[in-house]
Amino acid sequence: MSEHGRHVGAATLKRLRHSRGLSLAGTARALAAVAARLGLPLDSSAASVQRSVARWESARPILPSERYQLLLAHHYARNGGETSLGPGSDVAELLDALRYLGASERAIGELRRLLVRTTTDTGLDLLSLLGPQAGAALAGALADPQRTDAMVLDVLRTAIGDVNREVGSLPFVRLQLLLAPVVESCRRLLDGDVPGPLLPGLRTVAAHAYTLAGRLAFETRDDAASRGLYAAATETAGHIGAPWHRAVVHMSHALVTLYATPGIEAAQRLVAAAVRDARAGHSVTVRARSHALQAELSARGGGEHAERQARSALALAWYDLDRDRADDPSGVSFTAAHLRGFEGVVALYVGDAATAHEEFAQSASALTQRRERVQRSIVTSDQALAQLRLGDPQSAAALLHDCVDAASASGGRVATIRLRRARRELRPWRREEWAAALDDHMIESLGG
Known part of the structure; x- marks a missing residue:
């Protein structure tokens, strides 16, 4: 502009x-x-x-x-x-x-x-945004928390799942608006006199809602709101009685902190806390993901032992991922395709561009679900960096066109940051026709 x-x-x-x-x-x-x-x-x-x-x-x-x-x-x-x-x-x-x-x-x-x-909704109260069925189920509980029952928790759980499934399909600001009534309902119920047997379930739902809301607030560039929501998620998850819940919060918070805070020390502390909680919990999937994130942060941090520490954490992640996870309590989606993306990041930061490119390509080709579009965009932008390190800037630019479309569709902050970082690496070729075409695409879709 x-x-x-x-x-x-x-x-x-x-x-x-x-x-x-x-x-x-x-x-x-x-x-x-x-x-x-x-x-x-x-x-x-x-x-x-x-x-x-x-x-x-x-x-x-x-x-x-x-x-x-x-x-x-x-x-x-x-x-x-x-x-x-x-x-x-x-x-x-x-x-x-x-x-x-x-x-x-x-x-x-x-x-x-x-x-x-x-x-054009009939009123802009919180319940109207959830829809009539959910509003009817919640209205009684919000008026009198003692009337909270399993159906109310199911309504909240379903609403969170509906929003979560649309990540990558709808702009984050829209998802934030849709999740807001769930977050507020959880807060009001936790402040009320909910029947004791339902408290663990309510805390689990609330921790999930606060964590997702913290991520959405970050993506829409409201870092203050994001920090408050993650603090609420951490405290709530700590009262559930299963440490892996808090590990999930720490991992999400770490990824947000990596981009919202200068340096990586704060993110590393959160990842270390996630690993401790994951090891104390019963979800091997969460443990695998925490080790993968630990590997990335180790590689990013650099230093004399960075590669050895990163490779060791990756080995632990693969060990956990290869175990029987049929009865894993977390329901967290973390696959070999996701882990290959972490393998690629480690390889990229320790200077092995060829391996990084191969890992990124395999990861991106497997991340085909609608919910994985944002992650695929991040992996592809990293793949472009590896392509550039291998001496092929034009192919790197070609990869970034798909990232532009994904970042524009979701309004994702991390995807946009990774995309712009990759584009900056192409500055020496800015006068080339293919580089100008990428710039035009970014201006048209992202406003610059």
Whole structure:
């Protein structure tokens, strides 16, 4: 997006704000109110939100994150108690501003569809977003937690599973909105007087909900909310009585921390905690995954013994993965295809590009399920880096085109970060026609 275009977008956002008679602080309060109404409360301070609003309108403006785009759209959709989404509306102007600031047409289309869906529901209360059946089942329990029964837990468990299955198919901001009522319901029930025999099951469901919500908040670039959700997930999982539950939380948190925090020390500490909990638990699948993640972090950390430590952790992961897992209690999906991806990352970081490329190729070819699209994109972007190390930058660029489509479809932060890192490695060839074609694809789909 051109510099002039970004300034036009920033000026449009400022004009919209002034048309509502709002200061920067007033806009921050309005967005916080919208977030609370949608069940997506902002954990950021009012001052932090205000600074974000100011950055969108500054001399060097930035594109609001997907989360803030949704909040802005809901804010400007209502004026004087009425909802207006059509041509000439404030929302139409907002979407134009987002285009100027770099949002892709695909992202704009998804935002418009999500806005229409959530503003035309009968009310925007939490239960309405879950659907009538789930709302009816939960309503009694939320009014009186002592009425919680196994059916209520099944409703929550099913809702989490439905959201989880759509990772890679729907934008993360939409998934976050769909999961919000489940998270809030879990919080309210845990704060209530739920029958004792149901508490372990409720804590298990809540830990799963908080963990997934923490990941979704990270993907939509709300790191403060993500940290709070992971803290809640860790505490809740610690009361379940099966350590592997907390190991799952630690692993998800570690991957998020790796990209949200400078350095890798914090992520390494979380992985070490995951390994301890996994070894104390009864899920060999979780143990295998924790060792695989330990291998990646060891390789990334470098140092004199990095390769030996990484190879040792990979050997433990393969040992666990090869054991009988028919009765594994976790239900965690972790296969040889996933582990080959970790093998590739280790090989890439210790300087064995040929082995890395082969492992990545095998992993990507096996990750064919819809739910695995994001992971396949990450593996393929790493495969492109290996291809580049092998002296074939054009083939590396060809691989990255699929990653662009996947990152655009999901709005995934990790997939986009890995993609952009791989693209930076191609800078020496930026004047080549095939490199320019990749840049055009990224601008069209990702806004830059």
